[in-house]
Amino acid sequence: SQQGEEDPQALSIQEGENATMNCSYKTSINNLQWYRQNSGRGLVHLILIRSNEREKHSGRLRVTLDTSKKSSSLLITASRAADTASYFCATREDGTSYGKLTFGQGTILTVHP
Amino acid sequence: KAGVTQTPRYLIKTRGQQVTLSCSPISGHRSVSWYQQTPGQGLQFLFEYFSETQRNKGNFPGRFSGRQFSNSRSEMNVSTLELGDSALYLCASTTTATGIYNEQFFGPGTRLTVL
Numbered sequence: 001s002q003q004g005e006e007d008p009q010a011l012s013i014q015e016g017e018n019a020t021m022n023c024s025y026k027t028s029i030n031n032l033q034w035y036r037q038n039s040g041r042g043l044v045h046l047i048l049i050r051s052n053e054r055e056k057h058s059g060r061l062r063v064t065l066d067t068s069k070k071s072s073s074l075l076i077t078a079s080r081a082a083d084t085a086s087y088f089c090a091t092r093e094d095g096t097s098y099g100k101l102t103f104g105q106g107t108i109l110t111v112h113p
Numbered sequence: 114k115a116g117v118t119q120t121p122r123y124l125i126k127t128r129g130q131q132v133t134l135s136c137s138p139i140s141g142h143r144s145v146s147w148y149q150q151t152p153g154q155g156l157q158f159l160f161e162y163f164s165e166t167q168r169n170k171g172n173f174p175g176r177f178s179g180r181q182f183s184n185s186r187s188e189m190n191v192s193t194l195e196l197g198d199s200a201l202y203l204c205a206s207t208t209t210a211t212g213i214y215n216e217q218f219f220g221p222g223t224r225l226t227v228l
Contacts, residue, residue: 033216040201042117043219088156098207098215099146099161100169106155 006089006104014112019076021107023089024069030092032065033101034074037086046074046087051094081113115140117220119204125226131192134223138185138206144168145187146217147179150201159202162187191225199227 007022025032031050035043049056049065049072056063062075076083086108090101118137126132138145146169147159158171162181179189185206191198201224205217 035219040222040224042203042221043205045216045218048216090156092215096169099144099163099205099217100158100171101146101148101205101217102158103148103156 006087006107008107009105010108010110012110012112013079015079015081017079017111019079019083019109019111021074021087021089021109023072023074023104025072025089025091025102025104026070027091028094029067030094030096032063032072033090033092034061034063034072035088035090037088037106039085043088076109079109079111081111083109084111085109117204117206117218119202119220119223121223122221123224123226125228126194127228128194128196130194131190132194132225133188133190134202134204134225136187136189136204136206136220138187138204139208139218142206142208142218143185144207144215145181145185146205146207147187147189148203148205149173150203150222151197151199156203159189194227196227198225200225 033048034046047058049063060077065072086106088106089104120135144163146161150156161169165181176192181187201222203222204220207215207217
């Protein structure tokens with residue numbers, strides 16, 4: 001079963017614009033991770049934020065985590081056509097083993113050149 | 114370091130047959146997990162193996178099974194295939210050496226089509 005919802009389900013923007021995706025989850029978590037998937041291929045890890053962190057940056061990516069609201073957001077700044085992909089949040093719930101992640105439904109991002 | 118590899122990349126089977134998928138984790142990674150991805154259900158956790166032992170299992174019928182070898186390579190098996198088993202099967206590995214905040218590294222997946 002899915003951990004929660006991602007919003008929006010689809011996002012279409014122009015190159016250079018920023019893209020924001022949101023993720024909500026249901027249980028207490030150890031960490032939250034964001035992944036990218038291109039056209040039904042494997043998942044590429046983007047960033048991990050720990051449950052005791054509120055914000056994290058990596059290049060053009062900015063992730064926030066609000067554990068009181070059980071939500072996270074991923075911001076991609078100055079988007080490029082190559083950012084076109086599906087983006088998933090995944091959580092590792094407290095008490096579960098390293099290898100079990102629970103994924104959201106994903107946001108399909110389309111960046112038009 | 115070489116990434117996670119999965120074989121085969123594509124597979125076509127018919128209902129009732131069985132299938133075995135293989136995954137080689139990143140060198141040094143001892144935890145291997147399997148996920149099923151379908152348009153309807155999204156990404157769902159199948160199971161996780163660590164040191165040849167199944168450590169966690171998702172909510173899938175007993176037709177889905179797996180194992181891990183001493184070199185950490187893993188296989189998953191699906192018996193008596195059903196049309197609904199058509200999916201992208203993803204394998205991921207993670208290190209357990211750096212504590213509890215571990216990212217997972219995914220392979221390219223095996224696309225299984227059941228006719």
